[in-house]
Amino acid sequence: MFSYGQRQMENLDRGLVAVQVSKGVFVSWRIMGQEWNNTQYNLYRNGVKLNSEPLSVSNYLDEGGNTASSYTISLVKEGIETPEPANCLVMIHPCNRNLSVLSNPPRATRAIPKERSSNCETGRSHIFIPAI
Numbered sequence: 001m002f003s004y005g006q007r008q009m010e011n012l013d014r015g016l017v018a019v020q021v022s023k024g025v026f027v028s029w030r031i032m033g034q035e036w037n038n039t040q041y042n043l044y045r046n047g048v049k050l051n052s053e054p055l056s057v058s059n060y061l062d063e064g065g066n067t068a069s070s071y072t073i074s075l076v077k078e079g080i081e082t083p084e085p086a087n088c089l090v091m092i093h094p095c096n097r098n099l100s101v102l103s104n105p106p107r108a109t110r111a112i113p114k115e116r117s118s119n120c121e122t123g124r125s126h127i128f129i130p131a132i
Contacts, residue, residue: 025065
């Protein structure tokens with residue numbers, strides 16, 4: 001006899017994050033464990049939809065974004081859009097001149113440290129790489 005139970009999951013929100021980078025604003029969010037494989041997303045900046053087609057990924061580089069931008073996301077399931085209640089403002093990293101986004105990262109790479117910089121309090125630089 002087998003007993004099949006539901007997997008235990010944490011009660012997480014979408015985790016929408018926006019960070020100013022050298023080419024605009026990098027926006028990222030969680031794909032929740034209970035979402036269907038074909039769930040897509042629409043991203044809004046200050047109430048205006050940014051993507052022409054629903055996104056199948058969980059990040060977006062908004063080249064027109066800035067520190068005054070506010071972002072929201074909505075789910076698209078089977079062509080029906082459902083807005084998410086949370087929004088987020090753009091974070092400014094203390095080393096924001098050292099943040100950049102690679103549009104075509106190497107396949108197995110997640111993060112690459114850059115050379116040491118003297119304009120950051122920690123002396124460390126960071127690169128954010130979109131999910132592949």
